[in-house]
Amino acid sequence: MEDSAIIDLYFARSEEAIKETATKYGKMLKSVSLRILRSIEDAEEALSDTYMKTWNSIPPTRPNILSAFLTKIIRNVSLDKLDAMHADKRGAGMIPAILDELEECIADNRLPVPGEGMELREILNSFLEKEKPESRKIFVRRYFFGSDVKEIAEFYGIGESKVKMSLARSRERLKVCLEEEGVTV
Amino acid sequence: MKTDKNTLFRAIGEIDEKYVSEILEEDASGMNVIKSFDAAKAATNAKKNSSGVKKFFMYYLPAVAGLLVCAVIVKSFMTSRDSGASAPSASADSAAPAEYAPMAEVNSVDAAAEEACYEDECDSSYDMAEAATTSETAGERDDGTYSGKDDTLTIEGMPNPFTDCESLEEACRISGIDLEIPDDYDYGLTRVYRALDGGMIEVIFMDGDEEVYRIRKGFVSELGEDISGDYNEYSVTTNIDYPNYSAEIHGNDEDTAMNAVWNDGTYAYSVVCEEPLPIVTVEGIIEMLMAQ
Known part of the structure; x- marks a missing residue:
């Protein structure tokens, strides 16, 4: 599905928007989170949070480049999660x-x-x-x-x-x- | 401070989406070679070729010319000596290899001259005449020396003035010069240490087989103020004044440097880059060396 169509689904408040986002970008977003968190479990959690934040952001925001928009969200979500972790665990990644x-x-x-x-x-x-x-x-x-x-x-x-x-x-x-x-x- | 680098790292997350998209598109397309790297590689190779030409003029040609002169002098000497004893005269057709020209062809042996020379109990200068008058092409040995066949003579290249060293400490000991270079300046490169007995120390930073940059430190009294060995002309010269010395940085634009030379009266220093390095990087190297 084209990005513009996915964004339209968000604007229509259709939950299909998240499903389509996950289908098209889920794997890529998870890999971004994994690089930061180094834990599949944590990355999956970050991915869920990302879908939620995206749902809350669109509308009113209409991203110019949906993939980059999502990537920035999951990066920030993953870093927030990293900050919230125990200091010992924080030191484990790169x-x-x-x-x-x-x-x-x-x-x-x-x-x-x-x-x-x-x-x-x-x-x-x-x-x-x-x-x-x-x-x-x-x-x-x-x-x-x-x-x-x-x-x-x-x-x-x-x-x-x-x-x-x-x-x-x-x-x-x-x-x-x-x-x-x-x-x- | 940790919070500050964290702030910077966080801020990188806010860069324009086009820069993020650029990467995502690259990943999606599977395009995994940056073409400009190939172009840069080609440029580097071209530069290396031109560097080979430079080395030919800087080292090979003077070495061959020097040996020619030696051969002519020795020949003249032998001819004038032998003329009284009716010995056949020798003639040198061309030059012999020298320090930087190990692959050069060895020239002809004049048997009569050789015989006359033995008869006259030549001194060690005969070796040079011999080398200059050997006509067979030399065969290369595994150990880097060159041996002729039958009537040709063994040619040993003149010793390389530099000594390869296992460590910086060894190079310091041989050169008699103290030098420390923190690991921060390696940028993931490997180091090669060389020393000139009582004169200079050289550290070459290599990326695999390719040189990236080299640092030299030597005695001004022995080697002069410019020990870079880089005689290329560059369009931009930047002078940077420090409290007790002034560095001259050369390059082809305002932001990058190809070499830098400076001295403190006792020691001369140089940084020579195979590819342009940011001036700030070279400044960092200068300040690091002068802080010792």
């Missing part, structure tokens, strides 16, 4: 490694204060806009989808060191972007 990598982007461990300069989301979009497609895709795969380096390397048929190098360069450029937009050193 998120700590990703967070450590992202810390390199923050010059003195401070981020721009909302209202000062550009918002963080705008800075990130501006940064991604300027990135070359290949480095942008690697960055998004790693830091949005939580893919591990090996997975990215295999997907693109390149070496893991190339992926690491690309990520390191992107982080350096993001650091510059963040500094330019109001991070006080």
Whole structure:
């Protein structure tokens, strides 16, 4: 079913909307959650929460790209779930490694204060806009989808060191972007 | 701080949907090769080829020319000596291989010259004349030396001035220079350590068989201020002033660098990249080295 038809089902408040969403995107959404939570049980729970949030969001929202809209929801739901977990369990996935990598982007461990300069989301979009497609895709795969380096390397048929190098360069450029937009050193 | 990196990670979840969609579409289409990587690879290979040309002019050609000159000098010496004893004169047709030209052909043996030389109990300089006057093509050995057949002579390449080292500590000991490079600067690359006895230390960062960048540190008094060995011309030069030194960074645009050279009066340093690295990365390397 076309995305527009699924969205119409949501607007019509038809429960078929969730069924069609699950059929078309369930597997993909679960894999996104699994990368973060590393537990099938937790990922399935996150998937259910995602359907519920989507149901509550549409209407009034009419997503431009339904798949991306759903992906962002399940990412946030999974991260909320991760935060709610016990500290021991939180340390089990790859998120700590990703967070450590992202810390390199923050010059003195401070981020721009909302209202000062550009918002963080705008800075990130501006940064991604300027990135070359290949480095942008690697960055998004790693830091949005939580893919591990090996997975990215295999997907693109390149070496893991190339992926690491690309990520390191992107982080350096993001650091510059963040500094330019109001991070006080 | 953890909350800050968490904030950044969370904010990445709010990026434009088009960037997320880009990945999802890629996954759905099964397109699993970024074409530009292939293009970059091709560009790298082309650069490596041009780098081979550069090495030919930098190393092979001077080495061959040097040996030619030596051969001519020795020949002249032998000719002038032998002319009094009516010995046949020797003539060198072309040059012999040298340090950086192990695959070069070995040139002709002038048997008469060889005989005359033995008769005159030549000193060790005969070896060079011999090498320069051997006519058979040398055979390559497994150990990298070259051996001729029958009337040809064994040619040993001049020693590589660099010593390959197992560790940074060994390279430091041989070169007499202290150097530390934290793992943070590896970016997943492997390191190759080399040292020049009493002169320079070199760390090459490799991605498999491909060099990504190399760091050198050497004595200014021995090697001069520019030890990069990179004689390419770049369109953009950026000077960065630090409290006690100034670094010169070269590249082809404002954001990336191909090499950087600087010195503190005692030590000269260089960073040379095979592919452009962000200037901020190179600055980080400079600051890391100078913080020691």
